[in-house]
Amino acid sequence: MYEPVIGLEVHVQLQTQSKIFCSCSTRFGDPPNSNTCPVCLGLPGALPVLNREAVTMAMKAALALNCAVNSRSRFARKNYFYPDLPKGYQISQYDEPLAEHGWLEIEANGARKRVGITRIHLEEDAGKSLHEGFPDSETKSYIDLNRSGVPLIEIVSEPDLRSPEEAYDYLTRLKTIMLYLEVSDCNMEEGSLRCDANVSVRPSGAANFGVKTEVKNLNSFKFLQKALAYEVERQTRILESGGAIQQETRLWDSREQKTFGMRSKEFAHDYRYFPEPDLLPLEISATWKEEVARSLPELPDARRERLVREYQLPLADADQLASSRPLADFFEATARASKEPKLAANWILSELLYALKEAGREITQSPVSPEGLAGLLQLISEGKLSGRMGKDVLGEMFRTGKPSEAVVAEQGLEQITDAEVIARVVREVVAANPRQVEQYRKGKAATLGWFVGQVMKATRGQANPQVVQETLKKELG
Numbered sequence: 001m002y003e004p005v006i007g008l009e010v011h012v013q014l015q016t017q018s019k020i021f022c023s024c025s026t027r028f029g030d031p032p033n034s035n036t037c038p039v040c041l042g043l044p045g046a047l048p049v050l051n052r053e054a055v056t057m058a059m060k061a062a063l064a065l066n067c068a069v070n071s072r073s074r075f076a077r078k079n080y081f082y083p084d085l086p087k088g089y090q091i092s093q094y095d096e097p098l099a100e101h102g103w104l105e106i107e108a109n110g111a112r113k114r115v116g117i118t119r120i121h122l123e124e125d126a127g128k129s130l131h132e133g134f135p136d137s138e139t140k141s142y143i144d145l146n147r148s149g150v151p152l153i154e155i156v157s158e159p160d161l162r163s164p165e166e167a168y169d170y171l172t173r174l175k176t177i178m179l180y181l182e183v184s185d186c187n188m189e190e191g192s193l194r195c196d197a198n199v200s201v202r203p204s205g206a207a208n209f210g211v212k213t214e215v216k217n218l219n220s221f222k223f224l225q226k227a228l229a230y231e232v233e234r235q236t237r238i239l240e241s242g243g244a245i246q247q248e249t250r251l252w253d254s255r256e257q258k259t260f261g262m263r264s265k266e267f268a269h270d271y272r273y274f275p276e277p278d279l280l281p282l283e284i285s286a287t288w289k290e291e292v293a294r295s296l297p298e299l300p301d302a303r304r305e306r307l308v309r310e311y312q313l314p315l316a317d318a319d320q321l322a323s324s325r326p327l328a329d330f331f332e333a334t335a336r337a338s339k340e341p342k343l344a345a346n347w348i349l350s351e352l353l354y355a356l357k358e359a360g361r362e363i364t365q366s367p368v369s370p371e372g373l374a375g376l377l378q379l380i381s382e383g384k385l386s387g388r389m390g391k392d393v394l395g396e397m398f399r400t401g402k403p404s405e406a407v408v409a410e411q412g413l414e415q416i417t418d419a420e421v422i423a424r425v426v427r428e429v430v431a432a433n434p435r436q437v438e439q440y441r442k443g444k445a446a447t448l449g450w451f452v453g454q455v456m457k458a459t460r461g462q463a464n465p466q467v468v469q470e471t472l473k474k475e476l477g
Helices: 052-064 164-181 221-240 286-295 300-311 315-322 325-338 341-359 370-381 387-400 404-411 419-431 434-441 447-458 465-476
Strands: 002-013 075-079 089-093 099-108 111-124 128-130 142-144 151-157 193-203 213-218 248-253 258-264
Touching: 002 164, 002 221, 052 099, 052 111, 052 151, 052 164, 052 286, 089 111, 099 164, 111 164, 164 193, 164 221, 164 300, 193 221, 213 221, 213 258, 221 248, 221 258, 300 315, 300 325, 300 341, 315 325, 315 341, 325 341, 325 370, 341 370, 341 387, 370 387, 370 404, 387 404, 419 447, 419 465, 434 447, 434 465, 447 465
Parallel strands: 213 248
Antiparallel strands: 002 151, 002 193, 075 089, 099 111, 111 151, 128 142, 193 213, 248 258
């Protein structure tokens, strides 16, 4: 039996307005090569100037991941040739990174597991090579340098992950924290979150690691799991047949659903790192670090625990709500306005999220505000609307943006609770269905539900179902 050993290297694009060493825009989707200058083009004589906001965002990420932020770090030149790297080197950090020795907790086999974080360092992004989409793509590639110089942090985990599922959970939680911090939009389609995986297998219980491969091109959470599962199975198959693993870089091919060799794995000395001569060492004062620490929001795990404690929510509901900062904010605003936290959680996690998904919208784009939803929940809790009617009202609120009271008034949807009105309809339904009455009185109890449905249909769903059921039982004897 073999067990996987997995470590992830995650690149997170920082959500600054300008690049890490110049004032060019980081905006995605602009015309190719329009957001460039002598600095990010690597022209002779152009000097880099460090973006303070990028450092602040990197520190937020480091502190949120329980890392020690070093008071002194240093930039280095990582030398390699590639067409989209105009300087011929990438400014990164090597032996003196921004932060080290952190950790992140994940779920593993129903328990909490701590995954170590080796380091977090700052670096600039390269440009982008475009190999498809042009009339002459078969013979030529194009270069877009808009991304060159965009600020990144690289978060390197310890080899503590033991399955593709654990790797998926680790990356999911990492993304959630970055979104809570608002340091990145983590959009994998736009390249704001990119992940490489180091994978090896070893005999179960062995202390030493096996030979590892690096798997690249993992541009979705689904591909991460599939690529890791394939690579673990591939390495296991080789070892069981008496073969040896080659240390190499492999690419995941989503069409073929497998990895294939790209090149032999580079070592650090292959990049000929040396200190960046155009940038002074980065000094982080205690005061600056304290300011950043005070600015951190409540993080997902702490918020989940507080939602359970403060609003008496089930852990599963709290976990789902805390998975998104805007979603948790929406819930808390609704719960405060309605004073019905459990009802608020139920409606947000079911009806509202379903409507948003169908409309292709995020919670921040909801046409129903927390106060508007609270108003609807108030009508339901007061018995003025049934749950079924509430769904119809919410649909109209979502479509028109009108408050619940206006929708109810316009459509005459207020719940009928008058016992005499309901009794009159019940008598009419019973009198019109003698065969079903006989069935019920002979012991077919399920017929009662049929009668409830007939009364609800006769009242357009507006009768109070509980009153209807009680009245029917009396009328049917």
